[in-house]
Amino acid sequence: MKVIYILWLRQIKRYFRSRSRIVGAIGQPLLFLLALGYGLGSIYKAAGQGNYLQFLVPGIMAQTVLFSSMFYGAMIIFDRQFGFLKETMVAPVGRFKIMLGGALGGATTSVMQGIIVFLIALLLGFHPYNWVMALFSLLFMGILALAITSFSSGIGSFVQDMQGFQAINQFLVFPLYFLSGALYPLNHVPTWLRIIAELNPISYTVDAMRWSLIGTTRFGIWHDVIALAITLVVLIIFGVFRFRHIEP
Amino acid sequence: MIEVSHLTKKFGNFTAVNDISFNVASGEMFALLGPNGAGKSTTIKMLTTLLKPSSGQLTLNGYDVVKQQDLTRKSFGIVFQDPSVDNDLTAFENMQLHAVMYGVSSKELKTRVKELMTLVELWDRKDSLVKTYSGGMKRRLEIARGLLHHPRVLFLDEPTLGLDTQTRNLLWNYVGNLAHEKKMTILFTTHYLEEAEANASRIAIIDHGKLLTIGTSEELMKQTKTQSLEEAYLYLTGKELRDEQADPHEVWRARQRSRTMR
Numbered sequence: 001m002k003v004i005y006i007l008w009l010r011q012i013k014r015y016f017r018s019r020s021r022i023v024g025a026i027g028q029p030l031l032f033l034l035a036l037g038y039g040l041g042s043i044y045k046a047a048g049q050g051n052y053l054q055f056l057v058p059g060i061m062a063q064t065v066l067f068s069s070m071f072y073g074a075m076i077i078f079d080r081q082f083g084f085l086k087e088t089m090v091a092p093v094g095r096f097k098i099m100l101g102g103a104l105g106g107a108t109t110s111v112m113q114g115i116i117v118f119l120i121a122l123l124l125g126f127h128p129y130n131w132v133m134a135l136f137s138l139l140f141m142g143i144l145a146l147a148i149t150s151f152s153s154g155i156g157s158f159v160q161d162m163q164g165f166q167a168i169n170q171f172l173v174f175p176l177y178f179l180s181g182a183l184y185p186l187n188h189v190p191t192w193l194r195i196i197a198e199l200n201p202i203s204y205t206v207d208a209m210r211w212s213l214i215g216t217t218r219f220g221i222w223h224d225v226i227a228l229a230i231t232l233v234v235l236i237i238f239g240v241f242r243f244r245h246i247e248p
Numbered sequence: 249m250i251e252v253s254h255l256t257k258k259f260g261n262f263t264a265v266n267d268i269s270f271n272v273a274s275g276e277m278f279a280l281l282g283p284n285g286a287g288k289s290t291t292i293k294m295l296t297t298l299l300k301p302s303s304g305q306l307t308l309n310g311y312d313v314v315k316q317q318d319l320t321r322k323s324f325g326i327v328f329q330d331p332s333v334d335n336d337l338t339a340f341e342n343m344q345l346h347a348v349m350y351g352v353s354s355k356e357l358k359t360r361v362k363e364l365m366t367l368v369e370l371w372d373r374k375d376s377l378v379k380t381y382s383g384g385m386k387r388r389l390e391i392a393r394g395l396l397h398h399p400r401v402l403f404l405d406e407p408t409l410g411l412d413t414q415t416r417n418l419l420w421n422y423v424g425n426l427a428h429e430k431k432m433t434i435l436f437t438t439h440y441l442e443e444a445e446a447n448a449s450r451i452a453i454i455d456h457g458k459l460l461t462i463g464t465s466e467e468l469m470k471q472t473k474t475q476s477l478e479e480a481y482l483y484l485t486g487k488e489l490r491d492e493q494a495d496p497h498e499v500w501r502a503r504q505r506s507r508t509m510r
Contacts, residue, residue, distance in 0.1 A: 006348040014336045017377075083332035087393075090296050091349040092321035247298075247497075 003093050004101040011075075011105025015112070022113070025071070029064045029117050033057070033124065036183065049185065057121040058209035059182030061137065062144065065114045066202065069145045070173050072106030073152025074165055089246070099243040100236075103153050107145035114141045129215035136212035140228065144205045147232040150239030157246040182206045186218060201231040249274040249401060249433040250295065255304035257290055257457075259497060264290045266457035267304070272450075274400075275431035277424070279438065279448035281481060283490045287457040288437045289329065290497065292405050295435075296326055299497065309400045322350065324401040325394030329409065331386050335379035339370055339389050342378060343396060350397035364392040367422065384415040391419065395426075402426065404436035408443060420447055445477045455485045 015021065037053045044052035079085040088098050118126075118137075128134040159165045179193065180202035186194055197203045204219060204227035211217040211224065219227075250272040257265040265287040272278040280288050293299040295306060297317050306313035309323035333342050343361045352360065365371040368388035378386065387407065394402060404423070408416045424447060426432040438444055444451050445465045452462040461468060461484060465477045472480040 002348050006345050010334065010337065010341075010345060013341070014334075017336055082335060083328060083330045084334045085332075086298065086328055087332045087334075087346070088349070089298055090321055090324075090326060091346075092318040092351070093349050 003097050004104065007088075007098060007101025008105040008108065011072075011102060011109060015105075015109040022116075025064070025068045025113050026116055026120070028067065029060045030120060032063065032183075033060050033117075033121060037124065053121075053124065053126055054214050055185070055210075056183065057118070057126045058137070058213045059180075059206050060121070061114045061117050061141065061213075062180075062182055062202065062206045062209050063177060064117045065110045065141045065145050066148055066173065066177060066205075068110040068113045069106060069148030070152050070169055072103070072110070072149040073154075073156035073159075074162060075106065076102075076153055076156030077159065077162060077165060080160075085246075095244045095246075096240050099150070099153050099240055103146060103149040103239065106149035106152075107142065110145040110149065111138065111141045114145075128213050133212050133215065137209050140205060140208045140212065140224075143228045143232050144202075147201075147228075147235040150232075151235040152239075154235075154239040154242030157242045176200055176202050180206055181218070201227055204228055204231075249276070249309060250278075250435065251305070251307040252291075252295070253305040255291065255294065255306060256302050257287075257294060257299065258302045263457050264497070265294070265301075268454065268457075268459045270452055270459065270462055272433055272435060274433055275427055276449050277427045277434040277436070277447055279436055279444035279451045280454065281437070281441070281444055281451055282454040283485055285490055286455045286485075288454065289405060290457075291454070292326075292403055292435075292437070293497070296324060296403060297321055322397065323399060324403060325397065325399035326403040327387070327390045327394050327405065327407050329405040331383075331390070333378045333386055333389060333393070336377065338375050338377055339365065339381070340374040342389065343374075343393055346393045346396050352397055360396060361392075364395055365389075368392045368418075384411050387411060388415065388419075391422070399432070401433045401435065404434065406437055406439065408438065408440065416443075423447070441478045441481055451477075453481060453484050460484050 033053075033056065037056050041052040044050075044055070049055070076085070079088075091098075115138075155165065155168055159168065179196050180200050181197050182202065186197050186203070189197070204224045207217055207219050208221060208224035208228060211221045217224065252271070253269045255265055255268045256263065268287075268291065280291065282288050290299065294301050295308065295313060297313060297320055300314060308320050311319045311323060313320045334345070337345070340361065343365065344357065347357045347361065362371060365374055368391060370385060370389055370392065373381075373385070378389065381389065391407070402423070407419060411419070420443065423434055427434050436448075448465070450462060450464055451468060453460045453468070461471060463471065465480075468477060468480040469475065472483040474480045474483055
């Protein structure tokens with residue numbers, strides 16, 4: 001337990017010491033909020049769908065958590081390049097604990113990023129449907145964050161450099177995000193897109209976020225929760241399995 | 249304290265370490281010498297559980313290195329060839345993290361860290377981020393860290409590379425004391441033969457993955473009918489230059505990757 005705690009604490013300390021990282025990771029979602037929120041807001045309203053900012057914010061929060069959790073995998077690549085990984089690999093500690101401590105730390109900082117985006121959204125005029133329900137979004141962000149940091153630990157364990165890591169980001173994570181219903185409602189999309197979205201775990205995270213923040217859901221909250229739980233378990237297993245075969 | 253018997257490591261068709269056997273006694277300072285790519289680092293990686301041997305038997309502090317990994321890991325400290333500290337943590341935090349991972353009790357932690365960091369003359373800089381440290385300071389910190397959990401064996405992989413004379417002097421004095429007074433077993437590699445001559449009780453020379461010879465520096469000179477350790481070394485390993493090749497493990501891995509891409 002102490003080992004997991006100290007490795008978690010390492011990530012938290014590094015996060016607060018790197019202001020550029022905090023700001024950098026907020027820039028992108030903020031751009032999405034402003035450009036899409038204001039750019040498409042009026043069309044969305046004209047189409048009779050209501051307030052686009054309300055619809056968009058839960059998706060952007062999920063985006064923030066998704067991408068900052070993916071970035072955690074890059075930290076493992078840096079740890080290898082700067083040699084620190086060797087220090088943990090010769091320590092008399094199970095690989096599972098090393099993986100989990102770091103992933104929990106990365107997940108915690110990702111959720112913090114999500115909260116910052118939420119606060120900015122409040123300033124822009126977003127208002128949650130019910131403040132008590134809104135607290136559930138912390139849970140959903142936490143689950144997504146831990147699932148993705150476990151996944152990115154696994155990726156970081158066998159991808160040797162940043163270029164390879166970026167390729168996975170480009171070809172896997174960006175498509176998962178854009179095809180998830182985070183940015184547009186899935187009601188009127190072509191069937192192929194709907195099917196992809198329904199197989200995509202990010203869709204269920206976004207849906208659960210909407211349920212807690214604006215009180216609407218497409219799949220039903222229990223479907224969302226089950227999908228999130230399965231995603232979490234599968235990705236933790238993937239992360240642990242890959243991390244066990246890591247070579248420093 | 250360390251028993252290596254018929255140790256072999258193959259990467260694909262390439263044999264990085266080829267049937268090496270030697271023993272190191274408790275409290276001994278043992279030098280492993282050889283040109284670049286001879287198999288020194290691969291041997292150390294296997295002794296420190298970072299790599300699994302292809303065949304052979306490894307025992308450290310009475311533990312089977314392959315089967316009793318965690319007990320082995322508790323028994324040794326290591327200073328790697330390249331820095332392995334977290335630059336974004338302070339020196340004290342690096343020490344603390346190590347202590348927790350090795351199960352040093354929180355009661356002992358503070359006094360032990362202070363004692364060791366004072367010894368390597370870094371205690372007054374304990375709260376600085378490690379990225380503000382010079383190469384020599386990082387190395388001193390790593391030595392202090394490697395000793396934190398009372399290891400019985402200390403591995404030093406080219407510990408003096410790029411260090412100034414003062415730091416090298418301090419390092420060897422201190423390491424010598426550990427061996428003589430605390431009976432700690434030291435296994436080190438170096439390219440500076442005078443360091444091996446001055447500090448090692450016995451020297452092993454390996455090249456192309458094979459153990460060429462083993463003995464005190466006098467024995468090596470006598471054996472090769474030469475006047476100095478350097479002459480003996482060159483007599484055994486030849487004078488041609490070695491390419492500063494990446495470690496065979498990396499080369500093998502790169503080849504595996506390009507194969508899966510195809």
